[in-house]
Amino acid sequence: MTSSSSFNSDTPIQQQLPSPTQLLSDTCAVGYIRVSTEKQTVGAGTVRQREAIEAYARAANVKIIEFFEESHSATDGTPLLERPEFAKAVEMALRCDCPIFIEKFDRLSRNPALHAEWRRTSRVRIVAVCEEDLFETPGERARIAAAGVDADAKAAGQAAAYAKMRAEGRPLGNPNPSPIAHQKSAEIRRHFARVRHLKIVDVLDELGHDLPRPDLVRALNERGIRTGTGKPWTSGLLAPDYWKAIEILKARVEASEAKNDQDEADRVEMEKDPRFAMF
Structure with missing residues (x-):
């Protein structure tokens, strides 16, 4: 050692x-x-x-x-x-x-x-x-950090470009997207929405599941967690994602309770075996 x-x-x-x-x-x-x-x-x-x-x-x-x-x-x-x-x-x-x-x-x-x-x-x-990654070198860590900064800058640039297009009344996106591209785009949006919901769950785990929504808004903004469009949170913007996060928390609690019930049922079943007390 x-x-x-x-x-x-x-x-x-x-x-x-x-x-x-x-x-x-x-x-x-x-x-x-x-x-x-x-x-x-x-x-x-x-x-x-x-x-x-x-x-x-x-x-x-x-x-x-x-x-x-x-x-x-x-x-x-x-x-x-x-x-x-x-x-x-x-x-x-x-x-x-x-x-x-x-x-x-x-x-x-x-x-x-x-x-x-x-x-x-x-x-x-x-x-x-x-x-900590057992197989990462310090150089790889540095590249990952730099890539994160680049990704954030790219996202901010895209958001600014889209805002300008909206202000000018120009349409956004491909006017004739293929069905496959549309499906892929929807999958990507669902993925990032799930990531966003899990981040909200983490904050609720940390600060309490009954945390008032204004306090949650403040905590998310302080941690640099942003909305799906890269904006700071407000109570209005948070509402849909908040309820999705609550659904995740409820599902976790139900899964935990179901596991405990199954464990108890398994234990009761084992005790019925006459050989149980021999081990």
């Missing part, structure tokens, strides 16, 4: 980043799950985080020793080690000489100063499993 790497501001960043080989050589890790409010500790947010961490651990052949969960705001400046469950996770990681797995870096904190302080002073390595 490799020792947990410490981050030092005097060391080149390339030398501070864990290499794919180093990550693959770790045989165990500690899982840490954080939500913002107490009511979210029984919601889909904790389930999503746990499933992401476990999926990553299986792919990396890493055993999760134990999970630690707690509710705590991600935006305040409270030192990380003052969170009781995170402090326990750090203690176990130090004792086992292993990293801590989290879903995303904002599960640790949204306070940049806390991230900087942790990298500078801690011997425990944090791995954000949804932001």
